[in-house]
Amino acid sequence: MINQNSKILLEVRGLHASVNGIEILKGVDLTVKCGEIHAIMGLNGSGKSTFAKILAGHPAYEVTAGAIIFNEQNLFDLEPEERARAGVFLAFQYPIEIPGVANNQFLRLAYNTIQSQRGKEELDPLEFDDFIRDKMKLLEMNPDFLDRSVNEGFSGGEKKRNEILQMALLEPKLAILDETDSGLDIDALRIVANGVNQLTNKDNATILVTHYQRLLDYIVPDYVHVMEAGRIIKTSGKELAKELETHGYDWINAEKSFNKTGVRL
Amino acid sequence: MSTVTNAAGYLENLVQSWRRPPAASLFWLDQLRAHAMNSVGTLRMPTTHDEEWRFTDISPLGRLPYPAARAAPKTQFSDISHYYLEEAIYRLVFVDGQFAPDLSNVANKADAIIGNLSSLITTHGDTIARYLGQLAELQNDIFTALNTAFLHDSACIIIPQNVSVTTPIHLLFISRQKEITSYPRCLVIAESGSNVTIVEDYVTTEQAAYVINSVVEMSLSDTAHVNHIRIQRDNQQAFHIGNCTVALAHASQYRSVSITLGAHISRYNLNVALAGEGAECTVDGLALISGHQLADTHTFIDHAKPHGKSRQLHKCIVDGIAHGVFNGRIMVRPHAQLTDSSQLSRNLLMTNKARIDTKPQLEIFADDVKCAHGATVGQLDKEEIFYLMSRGLSDLTARNLLTYAFGGEVIDRIAIPSLKKQLEEIILARTQIS
Structure with missing residues (x-):
């Protein structure tokens, strides 16, 4: 929900980043205010997943220029776990499987770490069990998933639900959902989207990174950005996603050329 | 001399x-x-x-x-x-x-x-x-x-x-x-x-x-x-x-x-x-060592008769300047047809001074057998560490949790609750030191 008086939560200016010496991001600018939902769309390789991982502090990417201010803090001063504690959350495109670590053990550890950071009460295993089962209902998840190893043997849809479950637990200020719709059938998509919608409010913000418009039927964005070759090349309202779906990404390039030359190619 | x-x-x-x-x-x-x-x-x-x-x-x-x-x-x-x-x-x-x-x-x-x-x-x-x-x-x-x-x-x-x-x-x-x-x-x-x-x-x-x-x-x-x-x-x-x-x-x-x-x-x-004939064994091991320790496990599984089955998982977690050794010899003798054998050696090096020598040693003299073996030596997976850190866990906690889980797979195979608990506590304490 756009409210011009809302506080700015995330301010990205001229962000350049590379991996293994190859420049992926070439000057990204983005402003996100509290209460807003942003969608970043683009073809594979446009840099949108890289951008998502950099926000979370993935060590494989090197930031070579630019600034990110998150909630009045320099994001680059914060390690990945400090970002998480400060309220940044990344739902992974490919959630990692961790054999041998029970899901409930992992979830409780993460929850209590964040709680203690916020000066709130930690939960013992019994209290946590009640709490988490309640949250799982939101995502129509079977409680059996608590006793299994983190993501091990989960289907694609189950992994994504487990990601949103973590989002529900950690209550981030800024949630970045990286291709959360990929690999989901329509029922799972509806459940996941419904979960996200219940978690958004006027004090937090969400960035949806997606290739397809499909997710945006369920989670309606306030802004749609198109990323190409490491930059945001177009920003508009939610209707942009529809146009992309109808005309394809080439349409933007055609439109750009039109703007430059005054002649539709 | x-x-x-x-x-x-x-x-x-x-x-x-x-x-x-x-x-x-x-x-x-x-x-x-x-x-x-x-x-x-x-x-x-x-x-x-x-x-x-x-x-x-x-x-x-x-x-x-x-x-x-x-x-x-x-x-x-x-x-x-x-x-x-x-x-x-x-x-x-x-x-x-x-x-x-x-x-x-x-x-x-x-x-x-x-x-x-x-x-x-x-x-x-x-x-x-x-x-x-x-x-x-x-x-x-x-x-x-x-x-x-x-x-x-x-x-x-x-x-x-x-x-x-x-x-x-x-x-x-x-x-x-x-x-x-x-x-x-x-x-x-x-x-x-x-x-x-x-x-x-x-x-x-x-x-x-x-x-x-x-x-x-x-x-x-x-x-x-x-x-x-x-x-x-x-x-x-x-x-x-x-x-x-x-x-x-x-x-x-x-x-x-x-x-x-x-x-x-x-x-x-x-x-x-x-x-x-038809004998079966499961031979699992875990060595968790640190400091100057040296832990050597040599196993020999001798398939002498047909229809035998063996399963083996051996793990080492080596910290400090410790040294882990595993030699897993499996012999399938000429008459031991339809032997089904698998062996896996997985090793975790916690420091760049820690050392592992692992050697699968298969000697197969029968022709109709199924024998699989594998060995991995590595450090903790960076993507797993990042995943845990992105949920607020410190680098150290993430590493400890992953190390504990690595050893836990073997401890889990002990079906005596009180012993399992004693071992889990030891391993939890150990993985917290490193």
Whole structure:
């Protein structure tokens, strides 16, 4: 929900980043205010997943220029776990499987770490069990998933639900959902989207990174950005996603050329 | 060459501490000891020039010719009760290799014969004579020969035909004296159709150097099931050489989990002979070592008959400048068709000074078999660490959790809750230090 008086939560200016010496991001600018939902769309390789991982502090990417201010803090001063504690959350495109670590053990550890950071009460295993089962209902998840190893043997849809479950637990200020719709059938998509919608409010913000418009039927964005070759090349309202779906990404390039030359190619 | 001199001196010193056994003992037992002492005379201490000892330099042992243990110090229940397993009704406690009847709970009845050699030899002498010293390699292994030459007390377990002992039998070997060598010994005879779980547990109350040279022999008759859990938690000055030989008859099953946590230098040789058709074994191991420790596990699974099955998972977690060694030899003999065998060695290096030598060694002489093996050596997965950190866990907590989980896979295979809990606590404490 756009409210011009809302506080700015995330301010990205001229962000350049590379991996293994190859420049992926070439000057990204983005402003996100509290209460807003942003969608970043683009073809594979446009840099949108890289951008998502950099926000979370993935060590494989090197930031070579630019600034990110998150909630009045320099994001680059914060390690990945400090970002998480400060309220940044990344739902992974490919959630990692961790054999041998029970899901409930992992979830409780993460929850209590964040709680203690916020000066709130930690939960013992019994209290946590009640709490988490309640949250799982939101995502129509079977409680059996608590006793299994983190993501091990989960289907694609189950992994994504487990990601949103973590989002529900950690209550981030800024949630970045990286291709959360990929690999989901329509029922799972509806459940996941419904979960996200219940978690958004006027004090937090969400960035949806997606290739397809499909997710945006369920989670309606306030802004749609198109990323190409490491930059945001177009920003508009939610209707942009529809146009992309109808005309394809080439349409933007055609439109750009039109703007430059005054002649539709 | 100084190693050889040392080693020779070591043996001489050990032999000098050998005492003639009490005159009342049985002729065959005297003969066995004397025979073993003869073997000692023909063998020498291994060095790193021997293929089987290539990665494990035991020359420091040559400087510690510790005599056989003197009379064991008085040990109170309260000294060791925290090691007791609540599930175990039968317990044999040995202090420096010597049987402690006051701390033990023996049985000599129709459905379980569990006790020390000296008493069971009077009631089950013939059975014991058929097996004791017959499975272990007296001729070729200096440590087995020494143990047998010094053989005095021994855990003896005979499970009669078709008897299932539902509670685990706890063999607790406690080291109390410094600068001695103790010779723990164990014989397990599982008659046909029987079922038993045995926990072989090495602990200490001291923080000074000692040497343990242990020998275990297990015989499984047709369709017998033996679960064998071996825990080595000596202190970090100790030397521990362990030998275990298991013979499996037709359709019998042997499952073992061995956990190595202690000792400055340790070596465990586990030899499993699938000597009957359709015999199966599962041989799992975990070594969790740090500092200057060296832990060497050599296993030999011998598929001698058709339709055998073996499964093996061995893991090492090596921290500090410690050194883990695994040699997993699997032989499939010419007639052992339709053998199904798989082996996996997985290793985690916690520092750039830690070292692992892992060697799968498959020798296959039959043509219709399924044998898989694999080995991995690595550090913790960076993506897994990042995933945990992105949920607020510190780098250290993430690493500890992943290390704990890596070891947990083996601990999970121990089906005794109280022991599992003890081990989980040890491993949790260890993984928090690093």
